Amino acid sequence: MLYEGGEEGTMNVTIKDVAKRANVAPSTVSRVIANSSRISQRTKDKVREAMKELGYHPNFNARSLANQNTKTLGVVMPNSANKTFQNPFFPEVIRGISSKARELDYGLYLSTGQTEEEIYQEVQNMVQGKRVDAIILLYSRVNDRVMNYLYEQHFPFTVIGRPYDEKNMDITYVNNDNYRASKMVTEYLLLLGHERIAFIGGNLDFVVTVDHMEGYKDALENAEVAVRNDFTVFHEELQEGGQEAVIDLMSLPERPTALVVADDIMTFGVLRMLDEMGISVPEDLSIISFNNVLISELSHPPMTTVDINIYGLGYEAANCAIEKIMNPEIETKQVIIPHRLVKRQSCKKNEASISTS
Amino acid sequence: MLYEGGEEGTMNVTIKDVAKRANVAPSTVSRVIANSSRISQRTKDKVREAMKELGYHPNFNARSLANQNTKTLGVVMPNSANKTFQNPFFPEVIRGISSKARELDYGLYLSTGQTEEEIYQEVQNMVQGKRVDAIILLYSRVNDRVMNYLYEQHFPFTVIGRPYDEKNMDITYVNNDNYRASKMVTEYLLLLGHERIAFIGGNLDFVVTVDHMEGYKDALENAEVAVRNDFTVFHEELQEGGQEAVIDLMSLPERPTALVVADDIMTFGVLRMLDEMGISVPEDLSIISFNNVLISELSHPPMTTVDINIYGLGYEAANCAIEKIMNPEIETKQVIIPHRLVKRQSCKKNEASISTS
């Protein structure tokens, strides 16, 4: 039943035990662990042998204490009380982060805070308690206390998204060009002959929402289509938000013929509500969305959406964070992960306009 | 710009600095941190004052080293290479775990392994490297190396799900009664007049799949309906699996009139494929699923599914893990989280049978 397993089940075997067993000094063992080049192959073999025999595993805390580093990355999620958290976006970024972290032998420490205040406290503990070597922020809020704190402390960190106030905060971040993506998407709808294009955004506290909105507006303005207030709505909750937005928009005397929706999950809500109302997509209404999470292709109808390469965002963020750890003096950098439109079946030419065009 | 912030930006303030400032010994400061009852209130105040002034934060690694505990829980996910990972199940369990962990001031350390081997190595490091005080396994595979290892080491851990070999492994776990849930669901379909009920299971390496299958079979047998091999299929990948399963099943000379599907996300795949084939749910085919993740209500049509209280699973698992830490001699326990059927619109009476009944 026992899988391999060291000698004893119990007492911790330390570097000293190994040293004794191998007839060398503890420091030598330490050097072998670090695979120092100044140790003879013979000794290395001898020590490694002893380690194996005793089932030695280095104690992480001791090492961190002596080293002043932890080989772990702190990952900060938005407050988990919120349902945003349920977005499949998160497992996917984490997969990306994990992947890079693994490559370079970093571990992941997760924030668990449910409120902004809790998160702030936690981050403080991570930083000052030396629990992590760097932090990755999985969101970027408009005036974020946590980000400000990290910035002031000169603690290595990366954000996924971007600081709202980019001019005054020189920060390393990984982001999509959400402005351009949103603009492009709106233009696409315009090209399909739509003019009454509504926008359903997320929480306006998030920078991504602002960027989406501006892209949308600029596209309309460039096309000389008026931006209407009743056509831009924002909702915090993903699913309910999508549903409520539809109610608002479809109650308007003049209904939109196309929708730009901030998030795929929200789009699921939108589609559901539309279905209940008997409005068909894309026949009566075209929809285009953002993120391309895995289930997106399974909506009814399959949604056209912008793939933002979530995995890549995570991977790059981890990369930047680790670079910062290795070289704290490194200049900040801004990585833009390319997006791409994934055409499926939720968009269609606007029939009404065809005659007029 | 600076948020509060201690005195200096730079050098680490330690317990000694605080001691000096407060005119006490380091040990006294330590006792104040632990809020020892043998310290006068006066001294406590004085020390706390000094801590505040200096912006003191305890060093976690030092503390862990001295204490032999870390106040952190290791969370082990299934291999993240697999797409299983994208299941919204995970954010939700983690939310549950976080919640309990927070209450008791525990942190979360996440496994990042992409292969079984990597995970095994990682867990070994967590355990022997004293990185965590206990481990929560987020899955239960049929003959899991990690679980066996933890068991052999007598390391505190909990699994979500259950050991396959329950008789021989006395393990604390948190689970649903997946057998009963599956049986109930099948019986429900039977009551609706269905007899040709097919079963689409997940990866047979997971214990939950086995339990589902047995519940399904027993329900049929009790009703004296023959269990047909061509009606039980298993698929690993969630979305593709669902789609492929449908192809298999609908190619059969005698098609099923109802489906029991192992997972909501899989059901999305099933619904998508069915839609493409022009088979309508629930008119032509009834479907019932498991998990009730958040988006489940947004399928087309909204799916009937079994709510397994994912959050609760996580919360209880964390609870058990921490109990084990506090009292390693505590007896193992098995917690069953209740499930409940959430009726929506994917099931319907079997018309064919109505006449014959």
Add this chain to the structure above:
DNA sequence: ATGAAAGCGCTAACAG
């Protein structure tokens, strides 16, 4: 009620 000192397990000068 508080201080002195040893030690948790490892690393990193400094010697040789």
Add this chain to the structure above:
DNA sequence: CTGTTAGCGCTTTCAT
């Protein structure tokens, strides 16, 4: 190339 030694920052006997 390898050993000696002094910490890393905190906790915890053992004194007082």
